[in-house]
Each structure stands twice: as C-alpha cells, then as structure tokens.
Amino acid sequence: MLWLLFFLVTVIHAELCQPDAENAFKVRLSIRRALGDKAYVWDTNEESLFRAMVAFSMRKVPNRETTEISHVLLCNVTQRVSFWFVVTDPSKNHTLPAVEVQSAIRMNRNRINNVFFLNDQTLEFLEIPSTIAPPMDPPVPIWIIIFGVIFCIVIVAITLLVLSGIRQRRRKNKGSSEVDDAEEKCENTITIENGIPCDPLDLKGGHINDVFVTEDERLTPL
Amino acid sequence: MAQAPSPGPLVDSCEDERPRWDSKFQYLLSCIGFAVGLGNIWRFPYLCQTHGGGAFLIPYFIALVFEGIPLFHIELAIGQRLRRGSIGVWTAICPYLGGVGLGCFTVNLLVSLYYNTVLVWVLWYFLNSFQYPLPWSSCPLDLNRTGLVGECQGSSPVSYFWYRQTLNITADIEDSGTLQWRLVMCSAACWAVLYLCVIRGIETTGKAIYFTALFPYLVLTIFLIRGLTLPGAVEGLMYLFTPDMQILQNPRVWLDAATQIFFSLSLAFGGHIALASYNPPRNNCKKDAVTIALVNSLTSLYASITIFSVMGFKATNDYRQCLDSNILSLINEFDFPEQSIPRDDYPAVLMRLNTTQPDRVAQLPLKACCLKDFLDKSASGPGLAFIVFTEAILHMPGAPGWAVLFFGMLFTLGLSSMFGNMEGIITPLLDVGVLPKGVPKEALTGLACLASFLLATCFTLQSGSYWLEIFDNFAASLNLIIFAFLEVVGVIYVYGMRRFCDDIEWMTGRRPSLYWKLSWWAVSPMLLLGILLAYIVLLAQRPPSYKAWSPQHEQFPSREEKLYPGWVRVICMLLSFLPLLWVPAVALAQLLAQHRRRLKDTQPDTSMKPEEGRGC
Numbered sequence: 001m002l003w004l005l006f007f008l009v010t011v012i013h014a015e016l017c018q019p020d021a022e023n024a025f026k027v028r029l030s031i032r033r034a035l036g037d038k039a040y041v042w043d044t045n046e047e048s049l050f051r052a053m054v055a056f057s058m059r060k061v062p063n064r065e066t067t068e069i070s071h072v073l074l075c076n077v078t079q080r081v082s083f084w085f086v087v088t089d090p091s092k093n094h095t096l097p098a099v100e101v102q103s104a105i106r107m108n109r110n111r112i113n114n115v116f117f118l119n120d121q122t123l124e125f126l127e128i129p130s131t132i133a134p135p136m137d138p139p140v141p142i143w144i145i146i147f148g149v150i151f152c153i154v155i156v157a158i159t160l161l162v163l164s165g166i167r168q169r170r171r172k173n174k175g176s177s178e179v180d181d182a183e184e185k186c187e188n189t190i191t192i193e194n195g196i197p198c199d200p201l202d203l204k205g206g207h208i209n210d211v212f213v214t215e216d217e218r219l220t221p222l
Numbered sequence: 223m224a225q226a227p228s229p230g231p232l233v234d235s236c237e238d239e240r241p242r243w244d245s246k247f248q249y250l251l252s253c254i255g256f257a258v259g260l261g262n263i264w265r266f267p268y269l270c271q272t273h274g275g276g277a278f279l280i281p282y283f284i285a286l287v288f289e290g291i292p293l294f295h296i297e298l299a300i301g302q303r304l305r306r307g308s309i310g311v312w313t314a315i316c317p318y319l320g321g322v323g324l325g326c327f328t329v330n331l332l333v334s335l336y337y338n339t340v341l342v343w344v345l346w347y348f349l350n351s352f353q354y355p356l357p358w359s360s361c362p363l364d365l366n367r368t369g370l371v372g373e374c375q376g377s378s379p380v381s382y383f384w385y386r387q388t389l390n391i392t393a394d395i396e397d398s399g400t401l402q403w404r405l406v407m408c409s410a411a412c413w414a415v416l417y418l419c420v421i422r423g424i425e426t427t428g429k430a431i432y433f434t435a436l437f438p439y440l441v442l443t444i445f446l447i448r449g450l451t452l453p454g455a456v457e458g459l460m461y462l463f464t465p466d467m468q469i470l471q472n473p474r475v476w477l478d479a480a481t482q483i484f485f486s487l488s489l490a491f492g493g494h495i496a497l498a499s500y501n502p503p504r505n506n507c508k509k510d511a512v513t514i515a516l517v518n519s520l521t522s523l524y525a526s527i528t529i530f531s532v533m534g535f536k537a538t539n540d541y542r543q544c545l546d547s548n549i550l551s552l553i554n555e556f557d558f559p560e561q562s563i564p565r566d567d568y569p570a571v572l573m574r575l576n577t578t579q580p581d582r583v584a585q586l587p588l589k590a591c592c593l594k595d596f597l598d599k600s601a602s603g604p605g606l607a608f609i610v611f612t613e614a615i616l617h618m619p620g621a622p623g624w625a626v627l628f629f630g631m632l633f634t635l636g637l638s639s640m641f642g643n644m645e646g647i648i649t650p651l652l653d654v655g656v657l658p659k660g661v662p663k664e665a666l667t668g669l670a671c672l673a674s675f676l677l678a679t680c681f682t683l684q685s686g687s688y689w690l691e692i693f694d695n696f697a698a699s700l701n702l703i704i705f706a707f708l709e710v711v712g713v714i715y716v717y718g719m720r721r722f723c724d725d726i727e728w729m730t731g732r733r734p735s736l737y738w739k740l741s742w743w744a745v746s747p748m749l750l751l752g753i754l755l756a757y758i759v760l761l762a763q764r765p766p767s768y769k770a771w772s773p774q775h776e777q778f779p780s781r782e783e784k785l786y787p788g789w790v791r792v793i794c795m796l797l798s799f800l801p802l803l804w805v806p807a808v809a810l811a812q813l814l815a816q817h818r819r820r821l822k823d824t825q826p827d828t829s830m831k832p833e834e835g836r837g838c
Contacts, residue, residue: 028554030560031560032560032561033560033561078557079557079558079559080553080554080557080558080559080560081559081560082554082557142349142350142352142353143346143349143350143352146349146352147349147407147408147411150411150415151410151411151414154411154414154415154418155414157418158414158417158418158421161418161421161422161426161664162421162664165421165422165662165664166662169662
C-alpha cells in the first residue's frame with residue numbers, strides 16, 4: 001500500500017516537474033567556467049542546497065512563508081549541469097505561479113549566486129532576466145581630475161617661462177643700453193652673390209671681448 | 223665660390239642672432255621627431271598588410287632611394303644654406319618662385335589645424351585610460367536602467383565609445399551639431415601644451431624633443447616585448463609579413479609606396495627647411511638626410527612588427543571567442559558536460575552532430591570561424607588606434623596601464639611632429655618680420671597658437687571628424703606633391719644644378735655624386751609627376767564620398783556611404799587649389815613690380831641686369 005502511495009506521489013511530482021511544464025524554469029550552471037580547477041562536482045547534496053535556497057527565496061514572499069524544501073521539485077538533471085525546477089504549494093498538487101517565483105528569485109539572486117560561488121552569467125535562470133547592477137559613477141569623472149592636473153601644470157609652466165623671458169629681456173636691455181652697438185651692427189654685413197647670402201666665415205666664430213666691453217663702459221660716463 | 227658679379231653687400235637682419243641648436247643630436251632628434259609621426263604607426267602597417275606583406279618593402283625602399291632621400295636632401299640643403307624659413311628661402315632663390323614658400327606655409331597651417339585635432343582625440347583617450355574597468359570595455363546602461371544602450375549593443379562598446387562618447391558624431395556632414403565641450407577642453411589643453419613647448423622656438427622645443435622623440439621608441443619596445451609574448455602574435459607576424467610577390471604587378475601598390483614615403487618624411491611642409499635653417503652653415507646635410515630618412519623608415523618597420531604582433535593576438539583572441547561561443551551553443555543545446563569539446567575537436571563534433579541531428583543544429587546561431595578572416599581584417603588611421611587597438615588592449619592583463627602607455631606614445635609622436643609644423647609656421651613669420659621690433663617671440667608663438675586653437679574648434683563640432691577627413695584628403699595631398707615638384711624644379715633648373723652642387727660642396731666638403739645628380743635632375747621630378755597624374759586620375763574616377771556613422775542605417779554597424787553635397791565639394795576644390803594660387807599670384811606680382819621699376823627708371827642701368835640675370 002505504502003509502495004503504491006509512494007509511486008503515486010512520484011508520478012504526480014513527475015507530472016508537475018517536466019521540461020517546458022507550466023511554471024517550470026530551466027537552470028544552467030557553468031561551474032568549471034567560473035571556478036576552473038576549484039570546481040566542485042554537482043551531486044544530490046548540491047541539489048538539495050539549491051532546493052533550500054529556492055525555498056528560502058519563496059519564504060520571503062508574503063503569503064508563502066510556509067514553503068518547505070520538499071515543495072521544490074527538480075527534474076531532468078543533465079551532465080551539462082542543467083535542470084528544471086518547479087515550486088509547489090503546500091498541497092503539492094499545483095505549482096506556484098511563475099511570476100511569484102520569478103520575483104522571489106530576482107530579489108535574492110545575489111545570495112543564491114554567492115552560495116554557489118557563481119555569478120549571473122554562470123548560474124543562469126533562463127527566462128528570469130537578471131537585474132543589472134547600477135553603474136558606479138564617481139561624483140567627478142576621473143578624466144576631469146587628470147585634465148585639471150595637467151592643465152594647471154601647463155599654465156604654471158607657461159607663466160614661469162613668460163616671466164623669466166621678460167626678466168631676461170629687461171636684463172639684456174639694461175646691459176646693452178650702455179654699450180654702443182651701432183658699430184657692431186654695421187660690421188655684420190652679409191655679402192650677397194646672385195641673391196644668395198654668403199656668410200663670412202668668422203661671423204659665428206666671433207666672441208665678445210669682455211675686456212674691451214668693460215673699457216667702453218668706463219669710457220662713456222654719459 | 224666663383225659666381226657672376228653680385229650687386230654688392232646687403233645688410234642682413236644682423237641684429238638678431240639666429241638661434242642655434244644646442245647640439246647636432248638635438249637637431250637630428252628634432253628632424254626625426256618631425257618625420258616620425260602617427261602615419262608611421264597607423265598607415266605603414268596597414269599598407270604593408272594590404273599590399274602583400276613583405277613584398278611591399280620592395281617598392282617602399284625603391285621610392286625611398288629615388289624619391290624620399292633626394293628630395294629630403296634638397297630641403298635640408300637649401301634651409302641650411304640660406305638660413306631662412308620656407309618663405310624667405312624661395313624669395314632668395316628666385317623672387318618669382320616666392321609663391322612656393324607662401325603655398326607651403328599655407329598648407330602647413332591647414333595641416334597643423336587638423337593634425338592637432340587628432341592629438342585632441344588621443345588626449346581624450348589618454349585621460350580616460352586612468353580607470354579600471356576602461357570605459358570602452360562595456361556598454362553603459364540606458365536611461366531606464368533596464369538594459370544596455372541600443373546603439374552600443376548593435377555595434378560594440380569600443381565603437382560606441384569612439385563614435386558616441388568621444389565624437390558624438392552626427393549621421394550627416396551637413397548636420398554640424400553643437401560644439402563638444404569635452405573636446406574643446408582637451409583642445410585647449412593640447413594647444414597649451416604645444417605653446418609651452420614652442421614658446422621660445424627651438425630653445426624650448428630642443429629641450430622638449432628629448433622626451434617626445436625618445437619616449438615613443440621606449441613604448442614601442444615595451445609593446446613589442448609584450449606583444450611577442452601574447453598568444454597568436456607569432457602567427458600574426460608570419461601571416462602578415464609573408465610576401466605575396468604577385469601584388470607588385472598592381473600599379474596601385476607603387477603609387478601607395480611613393481605617397482607613403484613622401485608624406486612619411488613630411489616633405490614640402492617647410493618644416494625641415496625651418497629646422498635646418500638653425501644649423502651652422504658648414505654641416506654635412508647629406509649625411510643628415512640619409513640618416514633621418516633611414517631612421518624614419520626603420521621606425522615604420524619596427525612599429526609594424528609591434529602592431530602586427532598585437533593584431534595577431536587580437537585575431538587569435540577573436541577566433542577563439544568565435545569558436546568558444548559556437549561550442550557553448552552546442553553544449554547548451556545538447557546538454558554536454560562543460561568543456562567537453564576542445565577547440566580542436568570542434569569541426570569533427572559539429573560534423574557528427576550535423577549528420578545525426580541536423581535539424582537541431584540548423585536552429586543554432588553558429589558563426590563561421592576562420593582565423594584567416596580575422597587576420598585579414600585590417601584598419602588604418604584613427605580606426606586602427608581608437609577602435610581596433612583599444613579593443614586588443616582590453617584583452618591584455620593590466621589593460622589601463624597598456625592604454626596609458628599606448629596613448630601617451632601616440633601623443634608624444636604627434637607632438638614632436640607638431641613641433642616641426644609650428645616651426646614651419648613661426649620661422650617664416652619671424653624672418654619676414656611680421657611683428658614690430660619690440661614684441662618678443664613668445665607673443666608671436668602665443669598668437670599663432672591662440673589663432674590656431676580658435677580655428678580648430680570647428681573640428682570639435684559633432685561633424686568634426688568628417689571635416690577632418692576632407693582636410694586630410696584634399697588640403698594636403700595634391701598641394702604638397704605639386705609644391706615638392708616645384709621645389710625640385712626650382713632648385714635644379716631655375717637656381718641651377720651646378721650652383722647647387724657648388725653650395726653643397728661648400729657646406730659638406732664633397733660634391734654630390736652621380737646618384738644625387740641623376741635623381742634630382744630626372745628621377746624624382748618624373749616620379750612626382752607620375753604620382754600627381756595618378757592622384758588626379760583616381761580623384762576624377764569616382765565622386766568623392768564619405769562613410770557616415772548612422773544608427774538608423776539598415777546595415778548598421780557598417781558605415782553608410784554618402785556622397786558629399788555640392789557646397790562641400792566646392793570647399794574640397796578650394797582646399798586643393800587655393801594654396802597653389804600663391805605661385806602664379808606672387809610671380810605675377812613680381813612681374814608687375816619689375817615692369818613698374820623698369821618704367822620708372824629713366825636711364826637703362828647696368829644695376830638692373832643682375833636682378834634679371836639672377837637665374838630666374
């Protein structure tokens with residue numbers, strides 16, 4: 001008798017949980033892709049943990065606080081590691097509506113992922129879209145910060161160069177106003193032959209004789 | 223030098239001592255920095271790839287030997303001898319040819335405007351590289367935060383970041399859109415950096431060039447070492463360098479080689495003339511010309527090895543991803559265990575499944591994955607730097623660091639080329655004496671940079687990149703070739719081969735050999751004429767069009783090919799021909815001035831003759 005009851009129960013369960021059944025969801029795990037060498041084997045213990053997590057999610061929904069682990073049915077477990085699951089009501093005759101299950105899973109998606117060390121891409125609930133994490137926008141975009149730094153450095157450097165150029169020119173003007181450089185100007189002629197200037201060989205080799213210059217300074221007390 | 227009797231001494235602008243290079247190395251580095259630019263990184267590898275790999279090196283080196291080096295030598299020689307910028311040099315050689323100098327100056331100005339805009343884009347990417355994850359690694363969320371932005375999903379995050387978040391491009395060139403304030407800010411920063419470096423002419427660029435010219439080589443080496451250790455790099459190198467000798471029969475290959483050498487050495491800009499004008503008069507410009515040209519070409523080769531190894535890595539990566547997505551589809555459909563189909567077994571498994579369950583396999587979105595297809599995907603210009611290479615960087619471990627290095631390298635490469643451009647603009651202005659005596663050089667450079675910045679803001683409009691393409695295709699190409707031709711003809715035929723050889727003998731101590739004489743006299747002018755004719759024929763063959771990024775296009779993300787509207791075509795023509803008008807305009811002006819002088823003179827004087835007999 002008991003054996004018949006057990007058989008009946010499994011048959012009913014089998015009917016409730018089937019691929020493409022009403023209110024059933026397919027789940028696909030990619031454990032090796034996520035964890036590589038540290039991948040664990042998917043066995044019945046992991047399955048019961050999954051059922052516990054789904055039950056936990058359903059218990060958070062108002063009016064469904066009495067969901068037990070036994071209400072979550074798994075079927076068609078493949079080597080891919082993919083399977084279908086449904087959540088039944090306490091009477092175990094009907095399945096809970098897909099909308100409720102979907103919203104429950106979405107609310108607790110993060111915790112389910114963390115239990116299995118997976119993420120939204122490696123623990124896929126087909127037909128349950130994952131909520132996209134809000135973007136981490138820093139208050140000031142990073143590029144503006146770096147731009148500000150570079151621009152300030154450049155402006156400061158330009159200002160320094162311009163100021164030093166002005167100072168140099170003032171110093172040169174003070175120095176050259178005491179020397180009579182009119183003669184110097186006339187001596188630096190460049191002969192033109194056929195329209196092309198020929199540089200005299202000693203033009204660039206000329207040095208200013210310091211002794212000569214200081215003598216001039218002494219001799220022009222105007 | 224025994225010459226015809228001259229009209230007497232002329233007082234030169236002897237009050238200003240011409241600035242001088244601190245050392246020969248600084249001068250060489252400046253010329254190399256000017257010649258080596260973005261084209262060496264993103265044009266040469268593309269040409270190598272599309273024109274038969276290693277076989278392209280043959281027309282390239284022939285063009286280098288018979289066109290690049292002789293023209294380059296002429297420019298350095300006249301700059302060094304006459305010690306003037308481009309305008310002064312041509313006025314000195316022959317006043318009737320003064321228009322050549324003015325024309326080169328104008329083209330230089332136009333090119334500086336748009337070349338710096340590319341640097342603005344590079345700077346924007348550089349500033350955005352200091353974050354993890356990189357902003358072009360994933361699509362942003364749409365306004366409702368329910369999904370990813372549609373335009374990004376339809377194309378790719380990298381393309382979206384380039385076309386939308388950088389350029390914010392419009393779908394048509396007629397639709398100018400608004401100024402992009404981010405690009406305007408970066409443009410201000412770029413011109414400020416440039417001003418900082420050229421503020422006192424070669425005094426400041428000479429210091430800056432040590433960093434900007436050497437840093438790219440360091441980064442290229444780092445990338446080469448990293449690139450060669452990436453998976454798939456060697457296959458990429460072997461495939462891309464394998465010569466295909468058949469391609470040499472295509473005349474387009476020879477044309478591309480000649481133009482690449484010409485633009486790669488930055489000839490006819492007036493920049494090299496300006497840089498050489500600061501040399502001591504007795505300097506071996508022949509050795510300089512050969513050295514710089516060879517360094518430029520070897521840099522192109524070095525860069526293409528780096529680029530190809532990274533492209534090979536990217537192609538292998540894409541190929542593996544393609545295979546993996548196919549394998550995943552199969553595994554998911556048939557519920558095989560994870561990682562049960564290695565990549566090598568995929569074709570066999572697919573065939574087996576196709577014979578046993580063809581209907582299920584047919585439903586799957588399987589793509590055809592072929593490594594050769596991925597390797598054949600080539601890109602040049604901004605497409606290579608901002609889309610293809612940035613995507614490759616995403617897959618390297620430590621991506622932000624590589625992005626910072628890469629865009630830093632591009633920025634310094636472009637900056638050192640801009641130094642040469644700015645010298646080509648500022649030196650002639652200084653020589654002509656545009657500003658009154660008391661005004662310092664810093665003011666002139668500041669004015670030039672400010673004016674250029676204001677003019678270049680038109681490239682920061684939403685349609686800016688379309689306009690940049692127009693400037694790149696029309697303002698530079700035809701004009702420069704014609705000016706280079708006039709340069710050779712002017713120096714060799716108008717000024718005189720014998721006189722020029724005498725000058726070179728005076729400067730270098732040795733007379734030019736037969737190779738130089740033959741190249742200058744016949745080979746280079748003929749090559750330039752050939753290139754010019756080929757260019758005009760190609761232009762005339764099909765109406766100029768552009769590729770627009772239009773999300774509404776049916777074949778999005780492929781770009782839509784559109785023809786230029788009438789008013790844009792008029793602008794293209796103006797850009798191509800206006801700089802050339804300087805030549806006849808100045809010649810005419812000189813003729814009129816001569817005529818008036820002859821009429822004014824009451825007595826026929828012998829002093830008039832030397833001006834006529836100057837060789838013009």
